[in-house]
Amino acid sequence: MPANLPPTYLEAERRYREAKTPQEKLDALEEMLAIIPKHKGTDKLQADLKRRIARHRDETQKKKGAVVQKGIFHLDKEGAAQVVIVGPPNTGKSSLVDRLTKASPEIADFPHTTHKPTPGMAQYENIQFQLIDTPPLTGEYVDPAMADMIRRADVVVVLIDLAAEPLSQYEDTMAMLESFRIYPENAEVPQEARRPVFLKKILLLANKMETKKEQDDFETFIELTGLCIPALGISVHRDRNLSEFLDTLYRLTGIIRVYSKNPGKEPDLKEPFVIPRGSTLEDLAGKIHKDFVTRLKYARIWGKTVHDGQMAQRDYVLQDGDIVEIHA
Ligand SMILES: Nc1nc2c(ncn2[C@@H]2O[C@H](COP(=O)(O)OP(=O)(O)O)[C@@H](O)[C@H]2O)c(=O)[nH]1
Ligand SMILES: [Mg+2]
Known part of the structure; x- marks a missing residue:
């Protein structure tokens, strides 16, 4: 082993040896790779770390993939x-x-x-x-x-x-x-x-x-x-x-709610689209349907920061409460 490994590396290596779960092992290995000085003398060790990381990643992935092994702490996200x-x-x-x-x-x-x-x-x-x-x-x-x-x-x-x-x-x-x-x-x-x-x-x-x-x-x-x-x-x-x-x-x-409407119709204010603040009209179009991203021509917007029915282009940044009529 090269003699010039920093103490933080040895510390991470100790954690690797003592790790109980594949995820802990993986965390420790990733840290070791991040810490290790990158030069010729450590090339072999780096390659070895990368190999072990890949193997552990496979293992944890396999575990996560199987529903029965998901565990009580893995709760799928729901809602906003x-x-x-x-x-x-x-x-x-x-x-x-x-x-x-x-x-x-x-x-x-x-x-x-x-x-x-x-x-x-x-x-x-x-x-x-x-x-x-x-x-x-x-x-x-x-x-x-x-x-x-x-x-x-x-x-x-x-x-x-x-x-x-x-x-x-x-x-x-x-x-x-x-x-x-x-x-x-x-x-x-x-x-x-x-x-x-x-x-x-x-x-x-x-x-x-x-x-x-x-x-x-x-x-x-x-x-x-x-x-x-x-x-x-x-x-x-x-x-x-x-x-x-x-x-x-x-x-x-950091989420906002926007509503879609069809031309000549009222929007459904009970069913918001929940999107991250800063999202553009194009982001929203993609969320409604992936074809919309290419087909999107423009939208009309009703909201606090625009005139009623104002035309907006794909880079328009949506605001909380905007009502959006997409034209594709
Ligand atoms: N005075 C008071 N007691 C509360 C309040 N909320 C919970 N408790 C009491 O605190 C105790 C612990 O509540 P619990 O919800 O089981 O706490 P947890 O262990 O954090 O889940 C119970 O006796 C509750 O009735 C509160 O707003 N005021
Ligand atoms: Mg409790």
Whole structure:
């Protein structure tokens, strides 16, 4: 072995040897390849790493392909966004999902009632968010598949309990996420962080904000932490700020809703197209039908930023609420 391998490489190699799942092995190998100095002396080692990565990738892919082996942590996305609710035990994760969706996860006064993730659909105006209740994130064992589930989600909600110790709950949970290499999208990722990192939209919810004292505690908490992520105090039991929570989710997801109409007809405002902010008319056409991308001539738009029925070309950037009449 070449003698000049950096300590970070040896560290990743140790993780590779100790990895328990194919995914962990793959992660470690990819990191080793990223770290290894690229020169003649390491050519053989690089080639060997690439070979092993390809083999492990095949293996994990095969596993993922088989439905029976998908596992309880692999939930297909439904609705406008997948939102995973994480946090310490007893903060009200199951209660929140129970309150906002038709799912009925078990709720109890003692920790670790929830063993497997439970998804439910929360209605927000004319769209739905998929909320996922999860087992608690604690210093004890956390299923690596749960880390993958969090990495796949569109939004991560960290739920803490104002009646317990909100500050340490927040710090512990963020540290757990960091151990999965998950960081808030606008955070400064430390130089020494293991790569690749996963930058996520993270929203902090502080539950059980019922009394004046808890409200003050929440304000103190915000001042103390100088949070770099959006935060909201809520009470599931008192239905406090729950609609604000859904509003915030909508803003965070970076999606917009547009509606299509046929010439001379009214649009169907119950059936929006949900698309990423910044999408163009051409993107929308492709979403409606792939042939539309080539056939698209122009569109007429009704919306807040245009005159009624204004003509728009394929590069027009759609706005939330636009009504679009496509001419092809
Ligand atoms: N005071 C108060 N208690 C709550 C609220 N939401 C949940 N709880 C209680 O907190 C405990 C844990 O709730 P649960 O949803 O099982 O928490 P989880 O472990 O995070 O899923 C239960 O006794 C709930 O009744 C709330 O908004 N206010
Ligand atoms: Mg629970």
